[in-house]
Structures are given as C-alpha cells and as structure tokens.
Amino acid sequence: MSATDPVVNLQTLIRCPSVTPAEGGALSALETMLSPLGFSVDRVVATEAGTPDVENLYARLGSTGPHLMFAGHTDVVPVGDEASWSHPPFAAEIADGMLFGRGAVDMKGGIACFIAAVARHVEKHGPPAGSVSLLITGDEEGPAINGTVKLLEWAKDKGERWDAAVVGEPTNPQTLGDMIKIGRRGSISGFVTVRGIQGHAAYPHLADNPLRAASMMALALMDPPLDAGTENFQPTNLEVTTIDTGNTATNVIPAKASFAFNVRFNDSWTAESLQAELIRRLDTAAADQRLRPGREAIGYEITWSERPSHVFLTRDDALVSSLSAAVETVTGRQPGLSTTGGTSDARFIKDYCPVVEFGLVGQTMHMVDERVSVADLETLTRIYALFLERWFANAVA
CATH class of the missing domain: 3.40.630.10 (Zn peptidases)
Structure with missing residues (x-):
C-alpha cells in the first residue's frame, strides 16, 4: 500500500x-x-x-x-x-x-x-x-x-x-x-522542606511554625520577578505548585511544611545560575524576622528535579x-x-x-x-x- x-x-x-x-x-x-x-x-x-x-x-x-x-x-x-x-x-x-x-x-x-x-x-x-x-x-x-x-x-x-x-x-x-x-524555555523544579517545632496553637512561643517561614520563602521566589524577558523569550516565570504540612488538626502547629515549584526560564539564565539565585532568595527569606520576630534563620532543605531542561x-x-x-x-x-x-x-x-x-x-x-x-x-x-x-x-x- x-x-x-x-x-x-x-x-x-x-x-x-x-x-x-x-x-x-x-x-x-x-x-x-x-x-x-x-x-x-x-x-x-x-x-x-x-x-x-x-x-x-x-x-x-x-x-x-x-x-x-x-x-x-x-x-x-x-x-x-x-x-x-x-x-x-x-x-x-x-x-x-x-x-x-x-x-x-x-x-x-x-x-x-x-x-x-x-x-x-x-x-x-x-x-x-x-x-x-x-x-x-x-x-x-x-x-x-x-x-x-x-x-x-x-x-x-x-x-x-x-x-x-x-x-x-x-x-x-x-x-x-x-x-x-x-x-x-528551560524548566527546573524544586521541592523545599522547612523544619519548625511542633506545638499547641495556643502556646506559639513554645513552637516555631514552619508555615510562617515557608510563606515568606515562597513569596521571595516569586517576587521580585526574575527578569523582564529577552529578545526571543518571555519573562522567566516561577509558580509555586503545592504547599503541604500533612497536618489535619487546627490547633496544632506543624513540625514541618513543604512546597514545590516549577520555573520556566529564558536565556537570561542557565540552570546553574538560576539555582544559585533561588537559593540566595530562600536563604534571605529563611532569616526574615517579619513573621518570626526574634527567631534565628529557620532550617530548610531543597531537592532539585534530577534533570532540568535547558x-x-x-x-x-x-x-x-x-x-x-x-x-x-x-x-x-x-x-x-x-x-x-x-x-x-x-x-x-x-x-x-x-x-x-x-x-x-x-x-x-x-x-x-x-x-x-x-x-x-x-x-x-x-x-x-x-x-x-x-x-x-x-x-x-
């Protein structure tokens, strides 16, 4: 045929x-x-x-x-x-x-x-x-x-x-x-785990709510914008795609919080330079005291997708x-x-x-x-x- x-x-x-x-x-x-x-x-x-x-x-x-x-x-x-x-x-x-x-x-x-x-x-x-x-x-x-x-x-x-x-x-x-x-555009994903101290919601001074830090960290990744775009590409865009604590109790401060994100990036960045910028933003936000007055920088870990798309x-x-x-x-x-x-x-x-x-x-x-x-x-x-x-x-x- x-x-x-x-x-x-x-x-x-x-x-x-x-x-x-x-x-x-x-x-x-x-x-x-x-x-x-x-x-x-x-x-x-x-x-x-x-x-x-x-x-x-x-x-x-x-x-x-x-x-x-x-x-x-x-x-x-x-x-x-x-x-x-x-x-x-x-x-x-x-x-x-x-x-x-x-x-x-x-x-x-x-x-x-x-x-x-x-x-x-x-x-x-x-x-x-x-x-x-x-x-x-x-x-x-x-x-x-x-x-x-x-x-x-x-x-x-x-x-x-x-x-x-x-x-x-x-x-x-x-x-x-x-x-x-x-x-x-390139694509890279990350998964961030923020470590806090579990406790009773009525006694927050005895706990350390990781959601306070996680919210600042997620905001820092998205704002300010990573760039304004280039001649051939749209602006780099980061989206937080999930936030989770695994906590079902409304009166318990969770021990940890996690969130995931994906970035579609233009030729302003390489995967390596973008990762470095995002870690810089996370480190700065982890030490931000606006939602955690008097606290030291909170601990976190980040795991990257195994194979970023360049x-x-x-x-x-x-x-x-x-x-x-x-x-x-x-x-x-x-x-x-x-x-x-x-x-x-x-x-x-x-x-x-x-x-x-x-x-x-x-x-x-x-x-x-x-x-x-x-x-x-x-x-x-x-x-x-x-x-x-x-x-x-x-x-x-």
Whole structure:
C-alpha cells in the first residue's frame, strides 16, 4: 500500500492503542509504511531499573549527507472516560471533515504527514540528495527516560550524525501556518522542606511554625520577578505548585511544611545560575524576622528535579528559512517564530543538531474527542514535502 495518503497513514496509527509505554502496534505499522520506501528500520528497546521498558524506532533512507532528522512519538496519553467520546478513541472515524482519535494531533498526525511527504518525494524525485531519518519514541508522554535520550545515544554510538531536525509536535495555536517553534524555555523544579517545632496553637512561643517561614520563602521566589524577558523569550516565570504540612488538626502547629515549584526560564539564565539565585532568595527569606520576630534563620532543605531542561534557541538560517518559506508558499501565512510553551523532545535533540518544531494545530491535544481536520493533514503534508525539496536544495548548494 502506498504511504502517500496522510489520512490513511493516520488512521492506521490511531488504530494502534499505544498508550504510554505500550507499543500497541504503532511501530510495526510505521515499519510497514517505511520499508517499501527504502528505509532501513531498527527497533530499539530501552531499559532502566525502576521504569518500564520502552520500544522505539529509528529509520533511515540514504547513506550520505546532508542528513535531515524528523523526530516524534507514537505513544499517547490515556483516553480518560471513553464514554465521553463522540467517536471511539481508537477507531479513527471521520465525521464532518474531522478525523477523531487519541493521538490525532499529538502527535501521530505529524508523523503520518511526514511519511506521506517523504513517500511523495520519493515517488516524484526519487530518494533525496542525502539522507532522511525518523527518530520515533514511545516514551514522550511518559517519564522520557527510555525514549528519545537513549535512542539518540544509541544512534550516535552507531555512527549517526545529523545536520538538522524537525520535531512534528502540534505547534500551531489556531491555524496551520501560525507558528514555528525555534527554541524552548528551560524548566527546573524544586521541592523545599522547612523544619519548625511542633506545638499547641495556643502556646506559639513554645513552637516555631514552619508555615510562617515557608510563606515568606515562597513569596521571595516569586517576587521580585526574575527578569523582564529577552529578545526571543518571555519573562522567566516561577509558580509555586503545592504547599503541604500533612497536618489535619487546627490547633496544632506543624513540625514541618513543604512546597514545590516549577520555573520556566529564558536565556537570561542557565540552570546553574538560576539555582544559585533561588537559593540566595530562600536563604534571605529563611532569616526574615517579619513573621518570626526574634527567631534565628529557620532550617530548610531543597531537592532539585534530577534533570532540568535547558533553554535553547535555534539560529540555523537554512533550516528556519526553508521551513518558513514552505509554510508561506503553501498556506499564504508567514509563520511566527516562537519559543513559547512547555518542553518537548527538542530539548534533547538540540545537543546533536539544530532543531525546530512544526506540526498540526494543537487545540484538542490530550482532550476528549481529540481530532484533526482532514484538510489540515493534506496541507501539512504539502508543507513537509516542499520543505524537503527546499532544505536539501539549500544544504547541497
């Protein structure tokens, strides 16, 4: 069967129930699509103690440079209440010009379109003047331990090198052609435990309420703002995401309080410089006596997330201009170049080659009745196909 139709490709993929970390048949479906096009296909199982094994896929067409990577994931989030779906989440039904199913936009749709674009390129021009590879994980929606990170390491050890990469995440907020992601903010999380002295609420002088210090410490992390933003990035933003004492009694001062926070940071900071600034703020607030008059600095511990996501910005003109021109030619829209949003697997790929992100409209991702416009699937395929022509022409020139 020809892989040139993105709708058929996507229906095939959606009908594979690949909820993280299950392969669900999705990678087998990809292998069936890619092998007739001349791709060599490797199925790589990554393992780590304490985490589920994950099967990933790496496919390559061509043996010379320049080398373009397309990256994505076939794993999807759970469907939630299946009875709330107007169409079965793994049936890939089409109604009123929309294709319904879990993963339709996040992000089996992007994969389906890219494969269709490559198939059309091969049908029209033959193999590209270089190499195209697909790096597909089954662990993007999960802990991201046995997925892209390990697949990149496996491919590098095998001798793979790339000149550029496109991640097919749903980047467009409203309309296809709105936005290309050329970077991402960094992300770091911390968990703070503040140690006090438990006691009776009627005798506060015999206790030391850790919530008094914790409230000052949380405030100090958020105010003043960490920065005002930079040329390419929004202001760094810190959110306190939970506060807890484990205390259910209203007349007991708790022995400890804890709170967690997450920071999305711009290129004003590195993960290390940001951590240093946050610790400085915590130390200052721990010694603040406004809510604890006459007290010494309270004791606290902070635990950082094991792997912060580092900020990055892609400045590869050939990559960005080739994709921008393809988007504008097909849609008539000049896409914005953005660094907004959360993290993606581009944060790992950036260490190997320049990377951008462009895919479908993401308004229904992770929702009940996740769906994609059938017309958008064809449009995205045309964008990817034109991008392939332009990128290889620019890279070879």
